[in-house]
Amino acid sequence: MANPLLNDRDVSFLLYEVLRADELCALPAFAEHSRETFTLYVEACRKLAREALFPAYRPMDEAPPRLEDGRVITHPRMRELLRRLSELGVVNATRPVEVGGQQLPSTVAAFAHAYLMAGNLSAVGYVGLTSGAARLIESFGSDDLRRDYMTPMYAGEWTGTMALTEPQAGSSLADVATRATPAEDGSYRVRGSKIFISGGDQDLTDNIVHMTLARIDGAPPGVKGISLFLVPAQRRQGDALIPNDTAVAGVIHKIGWRGLPSIALNLGENGECRGYLVGEPNQGLSYMFQMMNEARLMVGLNGVATAYVAYQEALEYAKTRPQGRTATSKGVGAQVPIVEHADVRRMLLRQKAIVEGGLALVAYVSRYADLAEHAQDPEQKKESFLLLDLLTPVAKSFPAEKGFESNALAVQVHGGYGYSSEYLPEAWLRDQKLNSIHEGTTGIQGMDLLGRKVSLAHGAAILLLEREIGAVLRDARESELGRLADLLERALGTTLALTKHLVGLRDPGARLLHSADYLELFSTLVVGWMWLLQANVAQRALGKSLASETTLDGAFYRGKLCAAQYYLETELPRIEQLAALCREGEDSYARVRPDWL
Amino acid sequence: MANPLLNDRDVSFLLYEVLRADELCALPAFAEHSRETFTLYVEACRKLAREALFPAYRPMDEAPPRLEDGRVITHPRMRELLRRLSELGVVNATRPVEVGGQQLPSTVAAFAHAYLMAGNLSAVGYVGLTSGAARLIESFGSDDLRRDYMTPMYAGEWTGTMALTEPQAGSSLADVATRATPAEDGSYRVRGSKIFISGGDQDLTDNIVHMTLARIDGAPPGVKGISLFLVPAQRRQGDALIPNDTAVAGVIHKIGWRGLPSIALNLGENGECRGYLVGEPNQGLSYMFQMMNEARLMVGLNGVATAYVAYQEALEYAKTRPQGRTATSKGVGAQVPIVEHADVRRMLLRQKAIVEGGLALVAYVSRYADLAEHAQDPEQKKESFLLLDLLTPVAKSFPAEKGFESNALAVQVHGGYGYSSEYLPEAWLRDQKLNSIHEGTTGIQGMDLLGRKVSLAHGAAILLLEREIGAVLRDARESELGRLADLLERALGTTLALTKHLVGLRDPGARLLHSADYLELFSTLVVGWMWLLQANVAQRALGKSLASETTLDGAFYRGKLCAAQYYLETELPRIEQLAALCREGEDSYARVRPDWL
Numbered sequence A, B: 001m002a003n004p005l006l007n008d009r010d011v012s013f014l015l016y017e018v019l020r021a022d023e024l025c026a027l028p029a030f031a032e033h034s035r036e037t038f039t040l041y042v043e044a045c046r047k048l049a050r051e052a053l054f055p056a057y058r059p060m061d062e063a064p065p066r067l068e069d070g071r072v073i074t075h076p077r078m079r080e081l082l083r084r085l086s087e088l089g090v091v092n093a094t095r096p097v098e099v100g101g102q103q104l105p106s107t108v109a110a111f112a113h114a115y116l117m118a119g120n121l122s123a124v125g126y127v128g129l130t131s132g133a134a135r136l137i138e139s140f141g142s143d144d145l146r147r148d149y150m151t152p153m154y155a156g157e158w159t160g161t162m163a164l165t166e167p168q169a170g171s172s173l174a175d176v177a178t179r180a181t182p183a184e185d186g187s188y189r190v191r192g193s194k195i196f197i198s199g200g201d202q203d204l205t206d207n208i209v210h211m212t213l214a215r216i217d218g219a220p221p222g223v224k225g226i227s228l229f230l231v232p233a234q235r236r237q238g239d240a241l242i243p244n245d246t247a248v249a250g251v252i253h254k255i256g257w258r259g260l261p262s263i264a265l266n267l268g269e270n271g272e273c274r275g276y277l278v279g280e281p282n283q284g285l286s287y288m289f290q291m292m293n294e295a296r297l298m299v300g301l302n303g304v305a306t307a308y309v310a311y312q313e314a315l316e317y318a319k320t321r322p323q324g325r326t327a328t329s330k331g332v333g334a335q336v337p338i339v340e341h342a343d344v345r346r347m348l349l350r351q352k353a354i355v356e357g358g359l360a361l362v363a364y365v366s367r368y369a370d371l372a373e374h375a376q377d378p379e380q381k382k383e384s385f386l387l388l389d390l391l392t393p394v395a396k397s398f399p400a401e402k403g404f405e406s407n408a409l410a411v412q413v414h415g416g417y418g419y420s421s422e423y424l425p426e427a428w429l430r431d432q433k434l435n436s437i438h439e440g441t442t443g444i445q446g447m448d449l450l451g452r453k454v455s456l457a458h459g460a461a462i463l464l465l466e467r468e469i470g471a472v473l474r475d476a477r478e479s480e481l482g483r484l485a486d487l488l489e490r491a492l493g494t495t496l497a498l499t500k501h502l503v504g505l506r507d508p509g510a511r512l513l514h515s516a517d518y519l520e521l522f523s524t525l526v527v528g529w530m531w532l533l534q535a536n537v538a539q540r541a542l543g544k545s546l547a548s549e550t551t552l553d554g555a556f557y558r559g560k561l562c563a564a565q566y567y568l569e570t571e572l573p574r575i576e577q578l579a580a581l582c583r584e585g586e587d588s589y590a591r592v593r594p595d596w597l
Helices: A008-018 A021-026 A035-062 A078-087 A106-119 A121-140 A143-154 A284-320 A342-374 A378-413 A425-436 A442-451 A453-478 A482-503 A508-512 A515-543 A552-571 A574-584 B008-018 B021-026 B035-062 B078-087 B106-119 B121-140 B143-154 B284-320 B342-374 B378-413 B425-436 B442-451 B453-478 B482-503 B508-512 B515-543 B552-571 B574-584
Strands: A066-068 A071-073 A159-163 A179-182 A188-198 A208-216 A227-232 A234-237 A240-243 A246-252 A262-267 A274-277 B066-068 B071-073 B159-163 B179-182 B188-198 B208-216 B227-232 B234-237 B240-243 B246-252 B262-267 B274-277
Touching: A008 A021, A008 A035, A008 A106, A008 A342, A008 A515, A008 A552, A021 A035, A021 A106, A021 A342, A035 A078, A035 A106, A035 A121, A035 A425, A066 A246, A071 A246, A078 A121, A106 A121, A106 A284, A106 A342, A121 A143, A121 A159, A121 A208, A121 A227, A121 A284, A143 A227, A159 A188, A188 A208, A188 A227, A188 A246, A208 A262, A208 A284, A227 A234, A227 A284, A284 A342, A284 A378, A284 A425, A342 A378, A342 A515, A342 A552, A342 B442, A342 B515, A378 A425, A378 A442, A378 A453, A378 A515, A378 B425, A425 B378, A425 B425, A442 A453, A442 A508, A442 A515, A442 B342, A453 A482, A453 A515, A482 A515, A482 A552, A482 A574, A515 A552, A515 A574, A515 B342, A574 B574, B008 B021, B008 B035, B008 B106, B008 B342, B008 B515, B008 B552, B021 B035, B021 B106, B021 B342, B035 B078, B035 B106, B035 B121, B035 B425, B066 B246, B071 B246, B078 B121, B106 B121, B106 B284, B106 B342, B121 B143, B121 B159, B121 B208, B121 B227, B121 B284, B143 B227, B159 B188, B188 B208, B188 B227, B188 B246, B208 B262, B208 B284, B227 B234, B227 B284, B284 B342, B284 B378, B284 B425, B342 B378, B342 B515, B342 B552, B378 B425, B378 B442, B378 B453, B378 B515, B442 B453, B442 B508, B442 B515, B453 B482, B453 B515, B482 B515, B482 B552, B482 B574, B515 B552, B515 B574
Parallel strands: A159 A208, A179 A208, B159 B208, B179 B208
Antiparallel strands: A066 A071, A179 A188, A188 A262, A188 A274, A208 A227, A227 A274, A234 A240, A246 A262, B066 B071, B179 B188, B188 B262, B188 B274, B208 B227, B227 B274, B234 B240, B246 B262
């Protein structure tokens, strides 16, 4: 059986039974939509993912882009994939009709795009980057830039990139050194070197638009002197496109995402690279940060999709691979499928808990993004934004970190075959590793969460989270899931008390010392919440006669309850241990000196 | 600075200060040795590892063996490496002088060989397999087989393999189907298919000897009907070597260990493959099991070495890569080396705790192996064997599982560069993944530990472990490490109570349900013991004036104390949570059915 990428039943469960996406149509922004149009988009993406993207995944992994005469040559199948992704309107699915978009809720797009990512992460990468870059122009660019550059990007004719990172600066954007010198025509001459620019060159479209961070001559040092520029590979001159002095300095040999080139890019080697200021001078970083939630949710979705497709592969393998006998069989009889071994089921159930919990998480946070942008009630809008902001580091890092563990389990379930490149799990394991690194490492997410997010609006975001989880706890008690509710309630109490303690610490070093542990703790709580939420819906559905044990739905809902039990009983208690470390300020790595290591 | 592979100071600390290897020379078996001869061997291996093996590592990873006209062609540098490894006597370093060995303690060989493995796992793989195969002949083979086959293997002229796994059986050796039919000359005609045979073909030596499991016609089904055969690629006929009807059916494209081919091997396609029975008929599995401890310790050492070398690489990178500023600097001043960031130090200290704790573990268990074989006192001999047997699944699986996490952290410390194949950490991450799969998966180690080992000799092994840990606890209290001792004592108490409870369960399914969790718990305790042991030695040394804060030794011992604190405070408490799961028999993956997943 071909890998389904995601479980369709899980997608409809989350979208309609848990998130009740149809209710979003009550908002004016989504008034033209209906459950039918949502389903239509999800199904179209699913079909493309299964029929075109996934079959190209392994060939693209095997033959990554190469440099030829200073230009990047991509896989021959990529051009057609990009055309079909553009036709489907993936690049601007959530954007307003005015800019050519379909104005779909992010909640819906999350599921549709998760299929695409599960099918072929690299192919979708070109589109995701283009979407993010065009979005920056849409939000902060002049009418001219929108017309000249954003429009062909949203039309799928050109692609876009994010050109932030520099070799000497890495994650430290304060140290960006690319220079922008005002030119006579109102543009700027840009000069500098960027690195790790995904999609930074390709042979698929006529143009590539690099959204570039640089310093205008005389700008203040540090993050306060960074401006955002639009730097096209080909700039417009009247009706013509002329080369804009950007050059590929090298292709990085990535270990995953091998369909999407990552390059070192030189700007202005000949002093002829023009950049167009986007928005106000020195506001570049604040613009980037406004897009950051979106980019980080996308990484979270990448992580979920990559772990999810590997789980599907491992599950099918475990159901069909006969090997050994169960512990109680005393070696008698035919070999059984390995899914019959308790330890294999443990590995599968853990994967299920991570990938389905992760998908619920990213989709739930996407729903806050929809409400933060489109809710009518100003209070709901504000609250949704706070929750979006609070939960973004979790939605970014949980799929990356736990997804990697889940991907490793998919390899392990395959045994010796999992260690060979004739089987796919090893490729997804490689793909996954990037997600803990790009768009802010896990370490940075931890500092963002504990250093900024939990104090947002004097801690209002945390109070909102308490309220949201409280509602699910009450619901669980009504659904006779009291024991699971007790587990989550205890974890919530521990987290709130710890947060209060840490926020009260004056010394930022002391507060942030265990930010990685705090992020793991907080993420575990949030995903526990996602599981109790799903268990409530499943439990209610099982109470209805339609979902009896003999139906497919009966099995599905029971699986949800088992995974919820697993997560809340097995993963959640770790919170107590992590909280003790954070609270007591265990100081081994504060004390250790470099020469002691 | 070139990667040192292992930390020399750590090696001498463990070998002479912790394990007091020189005391082994009091045993008659090692009477010819001294600290000087030990050090000579370690240094010779270290030199070869640094000067020859490590420089060939990346080239061999990049150009794995390929199939050409039905034969495997290995990397051109491998022939010279094999010659130099043989010259050093690596293949029979621990074997008696009578068979050409150096009769070194396994304790000493562990450190020497860890350098080799850290330098180039694949290259050492040929030798390790040859050693294991020759050892089987030495222990169970006839004089003829020893003379005809073992001798050239120990001399480094031929290599050997373990031919256990078959495509339809995998880990389930009960289902081995290769047949052996008695022939007129006392040999057997062997027919069957083997898979994942490491070093199963190569172009380096004139012959390869496959130690093969097969069933003699009419043998009972299951594990009781398996015999061990010596199946050479070229068999002796008088003074000549003639082809023995073994054929390469394919090369598996492994994701790591890419210098060592793993092949599918067909035996007897033309009915002309001769196998020579080793030992008694139907005793094959018991012979293999007698060698299993050795093979599993070797895998453990592979895992330690692979994580250790990556830690060294990450440490050097972190000390030299400037990026960002500390949390307390408010963005002012020059960029600092990333080792200054608390979260990077956390990742490094965790790696240190895993790799140095893992090396101590494997070396300690090797010492039990030495005493089990060579102690004069029969009581000590017996006790050492019980401890060796009990701890082998831990020494095999801890480095594989936690080593993989450590290797992933080494990638993470390198940021975006870690994700590229221009840097080495990703290659070690790939190498490491095999260690949780081969020589018995982690799942199998868990069942071995909880299903067999903890009940050994009516639980005598566990009581011995309690005694050993108890001695270290007393020592720690005398060294003013009372707080760390309390932590370990609590973990020990929890483990002992849990073990008693689980062993008392009648239903094997219930007893083994959480065997993976139990293995993790037990391993965490054992490595905690290794850390308290090291802390005791470090604390005492710091008490002496020679190791003041300003000396290199002062820094080294303080690092040991910090890592011990980290491990005991941060990793050990997880035991309580795991114990609760095992004790309460959390049943989600017992209950979940395949169609619920």
